Amino acid sequence: MCNRLNHLHCILPPYIADKLVDKGSEKNKQEALENKLMNHRLRSDRLFLAALSPHQQKMMAVSPKVAKKPKPIIEVYSCNNLRSLPGTKMSKTGTKFRDGDAQNVYDGGLQTWKFYYDLFKRNSIDDQGMAMIHSVHYGKRYNNAMWNGRQMLYGDGDKKVFDSFTKDIDIIGHELTHGVTQFTANLNYEFQSGALNESVSDIFGIMIKQRAMKLDVKKSDWLIGGNVMLGDQYALRSMKAPGTAFKNHPQWGDDPQPATMDGYLKMQNTEEDDWGGVHFNSGIPNFAFYVMAYNMGGFSWEKAGQIWYAALTKELTPSSDFAAAKTATIKQAGIIFGKASLEVKAVKAGWKAAKV
Amino acid sequence: MTHIKLTKTEGLFAMIRSAEKTVDAEKQQVLADLKAASVETDPQHRDAESYVVHVDDDRYVIDPGKLKKDTKKIINGLVKELKPVQPK
Numbered sequence: 290m291c292n293r294l295n296h297l298h299c300i301l302p303p304y305i306a307d308k309l310v311d312k313g314s315e316k317n318k319q320e321a322l323e324n325k326l327m328n329h330r331l332r333s334d335r336l337f338l339a340a341l342s343p344h345q346q347k348m349m350a351v352s353p354k355v356a357k358k359p360k361p362i363i364e365v366y367s368c369n370n371l372r373s374l375p376g377t378k379m380s381k382t383g384t385k386f387r388d389g390d391a392q393n394v395y396d397g398g399l400q401t402w403k404f405y406y407d408l409f410k411r412n413s414i415d416d417q418g419m420a421m422i423h424s425v426h427y428g429k430r431y432n433n434a435m436w437n438g439r440q441m442l443y444g445d446g447d448k449k450v451f452d453s454f455t456k457d458i459d460i461i462g463h464e465l466t467h468g469v470t471q472f473t474a475n476l477n478y479e480f481q482s483g484a485l486n487e488s489v490s491d492i493f494g495i496m497i498k499q500r501a502m503k504l505d506v507k508k509s510d511w512l513i514g515g516n517v518m519l520g521d522q523y524a525l526r527s528m529k530a531p532g533t534a535f536k537n538h539p540q541w542g543d544d545p546q547p548a549t550m551d552g553y554l555k556m557q558n559t560e561e562d563d564w565g566g567v568h569f570n571s572g573i574p575n576f577a578f579y580v581m582a583y584n585m586g587g588f589s590w591e592k593a594g595q596i597w598y599a600a601l602t603k604e605l606t607p608s609s610d611f612a613a614a615k616t617a618t619i620k621q622a623g624i625i626f627g628k629a630s631l632e633v634k635a636v637k638a639g640w641k642a643a644k645v
Numbered sequence: 646m647t648h649i650k651l652t653k654t655e656g657l658f659a660m661i662r663s664a665e666k667t668v669d670a671e672k673q674q675v676l677a678d679l680k681a682a683s684v685e686t687d688p689q690h691r692d693a694e695s696y697v698v699h700v701d702d703d704r705y706v707i708d709p710g711k712l713k714k715d716t717k718k719i720i721n722g723l724v725k726e727l728k729p730v731q732p733k
């Protein structure tokens with residue numbers, strides 16, 4: 290099967306297709322030409338979609354399934370340690386899976402859907418009832434989790450440094466929020482807009498965890514990936530204190546995330562430099578969010594979450610940088626809570642602490 | 646003799662690691678194998694990991710699963726020697 294969901298894994302690289310067109314048998318030539326045509330169409334589709342405004346993209350979006358009355362559609366597949374997507378559909382009895390990782394992503398997906406629907410009346414990732422598709426057991430000892438533009442996928446981890454990437458609800462919320470961002474602000478995945486994209490996923494990921502666990506801003510550990518990274522003293526990221534999630538780790542050394550603009554990393558817009566350090570500089574808006582939520586007190590999603598959701602869906606655009614996020618959140622805090630409110634002061638204090 | 650540098654980013658988390666060595670392999674063959682294992686980056690992929698190989702001034706973003714035997718051995722060897730790179 291070769292559809293838009295898994296096209297990256299079944300199309301030939303262009304240069305191999307060229308070779309087949311030149312030297313293959315008649316049948317191969319025809320297949321190669323068809324393949325080339327499909328590649329061309331996929332590339333054109335992507336360029337076309339990327340040029341649309343978020344509103345236009347929403348209108349163009351094809352949802353695999355649309356629920357009439359808002360309710361979550363969560364599908365879980367197993368890749369059976371291969372890399373072809375989505376894999377085989379996993380069966381459940383009621384809401385129970387026999388596979389622990391399948392259960393984790395189902396439960397995390399449900400909490401994420403409820404978070405967005407209960408608080409913001411958002412019906413799934415695209416607000417059109419899109420099915421939330423999770424593929425677990427992706428690859429062999431695969432150390433990662435990812436949103437690929439259509440679905441989530443999770444590795445089992447190598448069990449030496451990493452456990453299963455399904456073990457943290459904040460990571461599930463993080464990946465699903467990449468989908469929400471794609472259908473809203475669609476922040477470019479490079480430099481500051483990319484770091485903001487990453488930060489939005491951490492911000493909503495941590496709020497989804499806090500709400501599921503009924504933790505207020507004081508009780509939360511503000512850690513992303515506290516379970517997936519083996520060793521009690523390690524996590525992937527700390528929003529409360531970026532740069533302290535791990536120290537002297539035998540394989541990873543020290544957490545390199547900056548917490549303020551003083552430590553902003555000027556990296557290149559390449560794969561090997563993390564597209565300008567999107568997973569590094571996200572520490573800065575992460576810290577700003579922590580400070581503002583902490584200053585507001587109570588449950589993060591009740592005030593800070595309202596402000597950030599409004600900013601994400603009404604103010605931010607693909608090229609928004611940290612300064613634009615500051616302006617957007619101050620503006621929305623003023624609209625929701627009043628210009629002279631404590632919430633506006635807390636938002637300003639957050640950005641000031643991060644030196645934005 | 647061919648000098649090869651592998652840089653791996655880990656995807657979801659802020660980690661970049663690299664390793665390099667000079668190997669006794671024919672450069673043109675290594676380049677051809679790397680070209681054959683090259684992949685295009687999809688801009689909608691979020692948190693994807695990447696393998697970037699530099700051979701002198703040539704640069705390839707590859708899928709190690711697509712490498713042929715000899716070059717695969719070289720890259721797998723480098724994967725075992727990856728060390729964190731502290732970004733500036």
Ligand SMILES: [Zn+2]
Nearest residue numbers: 487490691692
């Ligand atoms: Zn991410």
